[in-house]
Structure formats: C-alpha cells, structure tokens
Amino acid sequence: MKPSAFEYHLAASTNEAVDLLAEHEGDAKVIAGGQSLVPLLALRLARVDHLVDVNRLNDLGEISANGRLRIGALTRHRTAERSTLVRQHSPLLADALTYIGHTAIRNRGTLGGSLAHADPAAELPATLLALDGEVEVRSARGTRTIAAGDLFTGFLSTSLEPDELLTGLSVPLWKPGAGWSVQEFARRSGDFAISGALTVLSVGADGLIDEARIALIGVAPTAVRATLAEQALVGQHPAEALWSSVSDAAVADLEPPSDLHGSSAYRKKLTSTLVRRSLAEAASRIGAAA
C-alpha cells in the first residue's frame, strides 16, 4: 500500500520546524528516521496532512556530558551506541541501544523518534525511566522539560503536544560503581522483545543496597518502573535469594497483555525470570568499570 497524500516540508532549522508544527497544529507530524512512521503511513494505520522532515537539523545530533549526559533527538541509535561519551556516562543506555532491531534500523532510527513513538516494547522508553531521565521539547511557545515518568501516557502516546518538537534527552551522569543490566527475550535476534528488564543497582559503604531502579518492557501499555520491587531491595544485602523473592514482587501487580507471542501468564513468568537475571548481573557489575 502507499500512504495517503501529504504535503512534505523539509525544515532547514529548528525554528522553521517548530513554526511548521505550529502552523499546521494537529495536522502535522515530524519525520526523523522514519523507521516507525513510514510503515504506519504505508499501511495506512496513520495518516497525516503535513510531514515535517527534521533530518537537516544537525544541531539536534549532538552528544555532550556537562553535568548531565545530553543527547540530541536526531542522534541515530548507532551513533549513540558507538559513542565513548555514552558508554562512559551511561553504560545501561549504551547496552540497551544494541538491542534495537538490526544495524540497518539503528543506522536510521533516532533516539528522539523512539521516545516520541513510545512503543511499550521498545528499549529507549524503559531506559529513560530506569535512568530517571528527561526530554527537552520545543515549540513556538517556548521550551520545557518532561521527566521520563510524565512522558509516557499510554500505548504509543506521550504528553508531547502536537506542536512540540522533541529536541533532546538527558540523564544524570553515571554514579561511579553502580551496576547495570539489560535482559530481554525475543524469539529472533533483532525482533522487538516479548518482555525485558533493565536494572541499575548500587551499594553504600555499609554494603547495603542504597539505590535500585528496575524498568520493564512489554508488560503494560507503557514501559513501567517496578517500584515495589525497588523499595524491597533498598537496605538489603545483595544476595541470590533476594533476587528471587524480589523478581516475583516485581511482576505481582502486573497484568501483561496476551498476544500471538505469548499469554499474559507466560509474559509475567518470563519477566520475573528476566528481573532475577538482571538483578544478578547488575550486582555482579557493582564496582566494575563501564
């Protein structure tokens, strides 16, 4: 199939892009890597009157680490995956990026596009949640930041307004010595995960866990944090038995969807196993260099 007719605008600057979004508010969509939007348009699962192409906006492709790790929205997955700044300041993000589709997808797909698309099976929304990150957005009305916890509002839905351009994301610089893990399961390499768990764990001078963050993929309409499990970990000694008990708690209140890839009960069991593995791996990396 072919997309329904639309008017194509190639924005030459960020100002022009936000002006176009304001002018055609509600009838315009941004196109970045096109890896999610083009299939939706071609299958006519989405239609749009105006397409605003941001691929010429080189200022949205920068990576810096001054106080926070900041990555421009137009940065390709593959560029971020190979960035030494990203590896140094956010090893969880560097690892999560390698799970996105295949190299060809990662060469085109952008970090901003993935966050704006907000697929609950995608790696980056869960990564932003696990890192307590935020996104920067811009419109003709000004700029604002949105915390990860306020960004994902439902299946493929965000709190971005129709005239807002996502310009970048930022996450705190990596806490020295923190452990991390990305665990997910897909039937074939490169497929979207059936479910997944991303974990950050750190231990204080007293040997007790002082911070635990777990984000889950593919178990709800949005990526979610396993807050009850996180709370159960803090103040405890890292131990194999703890991972098992907490992994059950992590999925206790979830009602994952059933689909052709697996039933709700299967996803719950799978996710519990992935949480246990991610806790064990994160603990084994505490104190290790990224």
Ligand SMILES: Cc1cc2nc3c(=O)[nH]c(=O)nc-3n(C[C@H](O)[C@H](O)[C@H](O)COP(=O)(O)OP(=O)(O)OC[C@H]3O[C@@H](n4cnc5c(N)ncnc54)[C@H](O)[C@@H]3O)c2cc1C
């Ligand atoms: C075969 C295949 C396998 C894939 N596997 C995975 C996978 O395993 N994991 C995974 O996470 N993803 C996967 N993807 C999706 C891929 O990561 C996409 O790159 C990503 O979802 C969207 O990024 P994009 O730059 O291509 O966005 P686009 O497709 O250009 O846009 C996606 C949406 O975001 C909006 N948007 C884009 N940029 C902005 C912006 N700056 N501001 C506001 N709105 C914006 C668009 O309007 C659109 O609604 C796969 C895709 C394909 C085709």
